Amino acid sequence: MxxxxxxxxxxxxxxxxxxxNAASIAGMGSNALIVTGARSAKINGSQDDxxxxxxxxxxxxxxYDKVMSNPTIECAYDGAAFAKAQGCDFVIAIGGGxxxxxxxxxxxxxxxxxxxxxxxxxxxxxxVLPMVHIPTTAGTGSEVTQYAILTNHAAQTKMSLASxxxxxxxxxxxxxxxxxxxxxxxxxxxxxxxSHAVEGMLTVRANLITDILAAEAIKNIAFCIGALKxxxxxxxxxxxxxxxxxxxxxVIANTGTTVVHAMGYPLTYFKDIDHGRANGLLMAAxxxxxxxxxxxxxxxxxxxxGFLSVEAFKSTMNELMGEKEKVTDEEFIKFSExxxxxxxxxxxxxxxxxxxxxxxxxxxx
Amino acid sequence: MxxxxxxxxxxxxxxxxxxxNAASIAGMGSNALIVTGARSAKINGSQDDxxxxxxxxxxxxxxYDKVMSNPTIECAYDGAAFAKAQGCDFVIAIGGGxxxxxxxxxxxxxxxxxxxxxxxxxxxxxxVLPMVHIPTTAGTGSEVTQYAILTNHAAQTKMSLASxxxxxxxxxxxxxxxxxxxxxxxxxxxxxxxSHAVEGMLTVRANLITDILAAEAIKNIAFCIGALKxxxxxxxxxxxxxxxxxxxxxVIANTGTTVVHAMGYPLTYFKDIDHGRANGLLMAAxxxxxxxxxxxxxxxxxxxxGFLSVEAFKSTMNELMGEKEKVTDEEFIKFSExxxxxxxxxxxxxxxxxxxxxxxxxxxx
Numbered sequence: 001m002x003x004x005x006x007x008x009x010x011x012x013x014x015x016x017x018x019x020x021n022a023a024s025i026a027g028m029g030s031n032a033l034i035v036t037g038a039r040s041a042k043i044n045g046s047q048d049d050x051x052x053x054x055x056x057x058x059x060x061x062x063x064y065d066k067v068m069s070n071p072t073i074e075c076a077y078d079g080a081a082f083a084k085a086q087g088c089d090f091v092i093a094i095g096g097g098x099x100x101x102x103x104x105x106x107x108x109x110x111x112x113x114x115x116x117x118x119x120x121x122x123x124x125x126x127x128v129l130p131m132v133h134i135p136t137t138a139g140t141g142s143e144v145t146q147y148a149i150l151t152n153h154a155a156q157t158k159m160s161l162a163s164x165x166x167x168x169x170x171x172x173x174x175x176x177x178x179x180x181x182x183x184x185x186x187x188x189x190x191x192x193x194x195s196h197a198v199e200g201m202l203t204v205r206a207n208l209i210t211d212i213l214a215a216e217a218i219k220n221i222a223f224c225i226g227a228l229k230x231x232x233x234x235x236x237x238x239x240x241x242x243x244x245x246x247x248x249x250x251v252i253a254n255t256g257t258t259v260v261h262a263m264g265y266p267l268t269y270f271k272d273i274d275h276g277r278a279n280g281l282l283m284a285a286x287x288x289x290x291x292x293x294x295x296x297x298x299x300x301x302x303x304x305x306g307f308l309s310v311e312a313f314k315s316t317m318n319e320l321m322g323e324k325e326k327v328t329d330e331e332f333i334k335f336s337e338x339x340x341x342x343x344x345x346x347x348x349x350x351x352x353x354x355x356x357x358x359x360x361x362x363x364x365x
Numbered sequence: 366m367x368x369x370x371x372x373x374x375x376x377x378x379x380x381x382x383x384x385x386n387a388a389s390i391a392g393m394g395s396n397a398l399i400v401t402g403a404r405s406a407k408i409n410g411s412q413d414d415x416x417x418x419x420x421x422x423x424x425x426x427x428x429y430d431k432v433m434s435n436p437t438i439e440c441a442y443d444g445a446a447f448a449k450a451q452g453c454d455f456v457i458a459i460g461g462g463x464x465x466x467x468x469x470x471x472x473x474x475x476x477x478x479x480x481x482x483x484x485x486x487x488x489x490x491x492x493v494l495p496m497v498h499i500p501t502t503a504g505t506g507s508e509v510t511q512y513a514i515l516t517n518h519a520a521q522t523k524m525s526l527a528s529x530x531x532x533x534x535x536x537x538x539x540x541x542x543x544x545x546x547x548x549x550x551x552x553x554x555x556x557x558x559x560s561h562a563v564e565g566m567l568t569v570r571a572n573l574i575t576d577i578l579a580a581e582a583i584k585n586i587a588f589c590i591g592a593l594k595x596x597x598x599x600x601x602x603x604x605x606x607x608x609x610x611x612x613x614x615x616v617i618a619n620t621g622t623t624v625v626h627a628m629g630y631p632l633t634y635f636k637d638i639d640h641g642r643a644n645g646l647l648m649a650a651x652x653x654x655x656x657x658x659x660x661x662x663x664x665x666x667x668x669x670x671g672f673l674s675v676e677a678f679k680s681t682m683n684e685l686m687g688e689k690e691k692v693t694d695e696e697f698i699k700f701s702e703x704x705x706x707x708x709x710x711x712x713x714x715x716x717x718x719x720x721x722x723x724x725x726x727x728x729x730x
Contacts, residue, residue, distance in 0.1 A: 001540075001604050006375035011574075013368035175366075208608065209376075212581050216573075239366050243573065 003207040005254050008164070009133075009144045013173040013243060018049040018134065024170055025053055028130055029090035032061040033083045033110070035103035037068070041094040046136050046177040050092055062086035064106070067095070070151045070158065070268065070275075071102040073116060080109030083129070091131045093168070096189065097140030097149070097275070100133050104148035104166040107131050119150075120159050133168040136177040138241035139189025139276050141196055141249020143171035151269070157338055158265045167253075173246060175239035187228050187320055190241050192276025194221045195264075195283060196248030198301055200255040202290065202349045210251045215304055217247035222305040229320055259352050260286050262342035263361065266335035273325055280321055284314035285363040293350045324365055332361035368572040370619050373529070374498075374509045378538040378608060383414040383499065389535055390418055393495055394455035397426040398448045398475070400468035402433070406459040411501050411542040415457055427451035429471070432460070435516045435523070435633065435640075436467040438481060445474030448494070456496045458533070461554065462505030462514070462640070465498050469513035469531040472496050484515075485524050498533040501542040503606035504554025504641050506561055506614020508536035516634070522703055523630045532618075538611060540604035552593050552685055555606050557641025559586045560629075560648060561613030563666055565620040567655065567714045575616045580669050582612035587670040594685055624717050625651050627707035628726065631700035638690055645686055649679035650728040658715045689730055697726035 012021055032054055034047065041047040047063075054061050064079045083091070083106055091110075093103030107129040108114070114124065133143035142148075148161040178186070197217035200210055221244045227237045264278035273281070287310045291298045298310070307313045336357045345351055352360065377386055397419055399412065406412040412428075419426050429444045448456070448471055456475075458468030472494040473479070479489065498508035507513075513526040543551070562582035565575055586609045592602045629643035638646070652675045656663045663675070672678040701722045710716055717725065 001378055001608060003376060003378035003538075003608070005377075008373045008375075010371035010373075011368060012370075013366055173368075208581075212577055216577050243366060243368070 001208065003209055004205070005207065005209045006164070007144065007250050007253065008167045009171050010169065011144060011171045011173065011246060013246070015174055015176060017172045017174050018046070018053055021170070021172055022053045022057060025092070025132060026057040026059065028132060028169065030059055031086070031088050031090075032059055033086065033088035033091045033106070033129070034061055034063045034065075034094060035067060035079060035091055035106055036063070036065045036094040036099045038065055040136055040180065041065070044136055044177045044180045046094045046134055046174075050094060050134065062088060067099040067102040069098050071098050072151045072153065073119065075102055076105035076109055076148075076150060077116075079106035083110035089129065091129045093131060093133045094136060096135065096137035097142045100135065100140065100142035101148040101150065103131060103133070105150060105161055108163075108166065120161055122163060124163055124165055126165060128165045131168040133171045134177070135171070135173060135242065135245070137181060137185065137189045138178060138238065138245035139192035141193060141245050141247075141252065143168055143173070144246055144249040145253040147253075157269055171246065173242050175235060175242045178238045178242065179235070183228075183231050183233065186233055186241070188274045188276040188280075189245070190221055190224060190228060190276070191280035191321070193217065193241065193245035193248040195260060195276065195279035196252045196257070197221070197244070198283065199258040199260055200248070200251035201301055202258055202297060203255040203347050204349060205255040205347065206349070207254070210254050213247045214251045217244040217251065218301065218304040220244035220247075225316060225320065256347045257344045258286070258348040259339065259342075259345045259357065262339045262344045263335070263357060266338055267327070270331070270335070271325055271327060277321060280317055281324060282360060282364050284310055284317060285360040287313065288363065289352060289356060289360055290350060297349065327361070327365045329362065332358050335361065366573065368574055369570070370572065370574045371529070372509065372615050372618065373532045374536050375534065376509060376536045376538065376611060378611070380539055380541060382537045382539050383411070383418055386535070386537055387418045387422060390457070390497060391422040391424065393497060393534065395424055396451070396453050396455075397424055398451065398453035398456045398471070398494070399426055399428045399430075399459060400432060400444060400456055400471055401428070401430045401459040401464045403430055405461075405501055405545065406430070409501055409542045409545045411459045411499055411539075415459060415499065427453060432464045432467040434463050436463050437516045437518065438484065440467055441470035441474055441513075441515060442481075444471035448475035454494065456494045458496060458498045459501060461500065461502035462507045465500065465505065465507035466513040466515065468496060468498070470515060470526055473531065485526055487528060489528055489530055491530060493530045496533040498536045499542070500536070500538060500607065500610070502546060502550065502554045503543060503603065503610040504557035506558060506610050506612075506617065508533055508538070509611055509614040510618040512618075522634055536611065538607050540600060540607045543603045543607065544600070548593075548596050548598065551598055551606070553639045553641040553645075554610070555586055555589065555593060555641070556645035556686070558582065558606065558610035558613040560625060560641065560644035561617045561622070562586070562609070563648065564623040564625055565613070565616035566666055567623055567662060568620040568712050569714055570620040570712065571714070572619070575619050578612045579616045582609040582616065583666065583669040585609035585612075590681065590685065621712045622709045623651070623713040624704065624707075624710045624722065627704045627709045628700070628722060631703055632692070635696070635700070636690055636692060642686060645682055646689060647725060647729050649675055649682060650725040652678065653728065654717060654721060654725055655715060662714065692726070692730045694727065697723050700726065
């Protein structure tokens, strides 16, 4: 038995949990930096709830709402400069993966001078603004991970800033904040969560604890697939997805991801394919690749979802995701050059070769 | 859905994990206080491993090995005075629940002046020596909880010091350290772990996450019962018990315990019945009490263990625990006076009355 497991983030799930945990927010500091995107937190009620709690707690705050989709390194430095100028002593991130990831980098850069060349070095001092994370999508699980994925235009890919210092102190999950999410975003983020749980089970770092969390996530997401296909996204379905997404985050915080994530990044960077969708498009080919090598693992995962074969899984995923984007063979070859260098390739239970990667791309499109 | 869950302790399970995590120990401080009992850590190899790592790390240390079974409040103050005198800046606890619980109180009292009258108030400053915990029994799960159970001779019972500040930073679990444990201690501690997982599922604070951890613990312990009955405790069985015990700790860290623990304490205090055994003796009567009120919960737990009825569970437990101690009706009535005031009575999924408590005692002996 070999287990290495940590989850320092305290998680609270439930309707009204932001208000119910006002005292915890009061204990975080005196001047909050709210990190969010331009729009959704203002529409779904989350920002109002946070501001009401801060006001009631007599805590001041400043809002940095310039986080774009797939946030850049520049955005992190910009947000950190704003935090310093405003004298903020803690961070509240509200949104999907983009604001939550940006918030982590901002929380660190607001307290440490780190040149861009050292940003992904993993060598940081312990001084990071404490964070509360409030997810408003159910996919990334970033509220319980130590990762901040930033887009690096120089390297033409996404890069992962990772440190145990980046775990939020508290994650507050209220599924009502997802009620304004489009069906398309709901599906894509659900697939992202699914890929975290599935990939976590297929890493070299998977262990007994991450496997039971992953299994619980997969079962919950599988339960929701029918509703997603029928556009019948009830509050109960939203809550199950949010719960599963958090579990997926707990998994990858400990296991990391696989070649699927590595392959997905160029699809997002160069073809503008949503992150969760990109992973979803690749997953069946990944199962096919693994089936000859670790058939029992693939069967275990398929059976958690109620599928008897990769084909059955593929057909459901195709139905869920609709028409696929066009990607050329030349693009696959180009992408594979970057992918093969990614750390998550070696983290995969069976590490694929560059050829395997090209074949998985080709089989997926 | 309502979940409140935290587990700030990083857990490492595996043969040789103390040596493998020498770097983590090096990061804890420069002068360790080793808190342990008089004997077992010296016999089972754990203390040697710790000292080898500290020496190799050029960390100094002092050994406080005066922790008795069911450690007293006096022991905690005595250990703290020793830690201060030695200038220790972190704590390594080695042993069963007694050294681990004492170590938590010592880690706090070494940094804070808390009069005995305030010791159980829950109001502490954040200054606590950081801790590494190395369990050498598989029962308490104390390596992943915020509880320190101390014997209070003035109140003639055990009392629980509880604070998130008392979570160890790291728990290192190597089942080899249990190889010298007697069969009797192995059985009693396994029952303690079982009671944590079972009781956790039967509290008002049980949630989806604690339930999946509890289910995993219960299944693992049930798997080991046959081996325990046959005195066939292999290294694999020891490791499963250690893993399950840790899961039980993760559960009660979030759920707390039930009336079973409250009823067990006087049996330990006045009748000198081992803590795990005391809970085990009471568990069937607790199931019987609940069966009329929450039958589905009781069935779920029994079925995780592979039992079809409370009777079947009772008969296996009787076989495992052997002849019962004698306790009189007068004693039950006296004990129930203390028990009914305990916080874990109200934490039970169905809170029993004083009469229910007396009846459960009577049915158990």
